[in-house]
Amino acid sequence: MKYIANLKMIASLLMMLAIAGSAAFAQQAVESPYKIKQVYVPEEKRPAVEYRMEQLPFKNAGGQLPTHEGENFQINISGQNVKAPDDAKRMVSTFLESLKSPLRVDKDIRLGINATTAKSDATYIDEQIRLGKQTTMERLKKEMKDVSTSSDNMLNELGNELKQQSNLTISIFRFDQYFEDIIIDNTAISINNRNQNEFVSLLGKFYNTVKPTNRKALSLKEATVKAMAQIRKENKLEELKATNKGEIVLLPYADGFKFTWKTEVSSDGPYQVWIDAETGKVLQLLPLFFFDRAKGLVFNPDPNSPTRELTFEVDAPAGGVYTLRLTGVLTLTNDGTDGTAGVVTVADDGSGTANFNVAPINGTTIERTSQAGYNGQFQQVNAFANISFERQIYMLLGSEVFPALTVSVNDNNPCGFGINNACSSMAFGIGGATTGNSVACSQLFNSAIDGTVIAHEFGHGLNGLQYGVGGGTITGSMNEGLADFWACTNFNTDIFGGWWAHNCPAPVQSGFVPRQAEATDIFPDRNSGGGSNQIHSAGQITAWAQWSSRQGMNDATSFGTLGINMNTIKAMTTAGVGILNDGSSKAIHDSNQDLLKQLAPLYQSSRLIHKLLAGYARAGIFLSPKDAIIDIDHSYLNRASAAGPVFTVWTGDDYTFAGNNVVTSGALPFNTQFQIELANDEAFAVNHITSAWLGGVASAAGGTATYTMPVADWNTLKAGTDIYYRVTTRDGAGGNSRSSVQPGNNFLGVDVPVGRAAINGTGTKDCSCSASASTSSSTMALVPLLPLVGLIVYRRRKTKKV
């Protein structure tokens, strides 16, 4: 029970710090509250391979080939279609032969997954685009005197792009690698065909040479008995169950491969465990569940902030009564910790709607059970309604169909770690602050009342569902970071768990709650590797990359949120193939870069790709070590403004790797010089202005610099309707040139559209004018905040019988 003692000690440390008024919580080391400590494979040591893109017989191909055996790679080929398994087999054969690999399709490389992703709902998307255009125009009219037709044109262009993206489905052909008849763990080559797009990716990892370094001597049962004894001993654990279901796999291990029983055990939740088939030793052990807990500080969205009414489906009434339940979809259970028993029901009033938005169910006295008029039923409707709503939206955006889900609320020990937790198994702790009167940071409120916690846990379900389509590996930090992103994007807030942890006043960086997606969440700074707490902390890199992309897209159009949500759902289906999951800095980096590699092809014909790349660059994640990324501070410029826009440029990684560890000293990859080009037209023919080669690139979020358009250039360009922009970067010796038109060193194998900003206002004639001229064209317009949901409500439409 060592971990409990440690947690107690930390709680008291936190209290002491709180008393001292210190903000140093992030400095506290915290042990993983998983009952079983994770076991990671050692770093692989593999020989170098020398492949060149020119070896490949594909036209218009970009990307990166492996530089050593088993290294993750991705190439992208435009103008291609792979429609059937036989086409996919031919492409993989051609690929391997061109690299002179001895591996053969159907023998060493076998088709394992052949799936096509779900489709977005066209009617829903159309309506959202229409509303988004309208909202953007309204916003611009408040900001500028005259909104020009060029703004209208740009919005139409972006709307058409989004429409096209929404039509996209992805066909996935995943080929697993085998040695004799044994599958090699987490080793596959996938072909992803983006239907309607003629844009194919070929990615994953493979080993040309496979030599096992142990023997298959133990049966699954024999191996499991030995492994369980080891796990019990090392974790001082009594409660441990084996499933006795498993398969033998070949696990890439150090410089060899080990025959391994891959099975599951369970204690506080399920864990996947890889057991040496010769010795019974645990070689790798990873949790299959995620939990979220807090102790930190927060700030305080009012628990009584505006509620909203949501509609959702429940079963038809039985015996004149509606219950919060939709058979085959969502079942609610109430653990009753606050003394409230049973699942909420309402009488059928004959209207055809089950109205749960009635007293006393909708009473909002929910903070502490000791309050007069405390209402324990609200949490049930809150959890049920929010999950129903999010489930429906994700499926409209094109997620797979969710399996039936059971959700429990009002728990006193939801994840096995006490009352102040919530779990990806959809168990929501009621929190020690709600059942008691504590004001301590370590005591949380009811997790089922905070919509961001509900969205985070359900987000884990979405992540698993979508990564599962292509069989990719989702690392712990990616899973947490994306779950935070889903929490934030659903509620249009950059804070996760604010109400849950509102005993304390500020976001923390330690991995506890509340967490904020913010500009300091940069790789490798937020990356500590290792245990569960660290995965929450390192996950903030993902949350910030996604949130920052979303902000940029929303500056360009009010349907930016819709676009990033939809494309992330699609991108997850092809993500994670062959991605290492060992908690190392490299794994954290690679899993983030991998998601970007899946998103970029979806934006390859959209100008919003620059918002995507800039968002990830702000989090220190790039497609290639040297790059050229540019962003403008506002997509809509005001001709009446005296000053021109400001650009931010990123030039690549400000870190390297030594094995799986990150290095931030010595020579760093990022380019040190940049040159910006501007013009009034897409072809850079009208008023084409080229800056000098500029320096001043500093390590910040990657190599970063800013550039303010000189006033003389602004005066020339603002006479036009639009400004188009691009950047070229190079190293100190003038080599390694990179262009924003070919991001990631031509990763996509095709040029992307350049950046564009629309100019508004009627020019100098309408302005006499210093009084009305703003000093800058470019206040970053953020999305107006929607009312944060405190929660909710409940009207129910009767389920139609099918």
Ligand SMILES: [Zn+2]
């Ligand atoms: Zn989580």
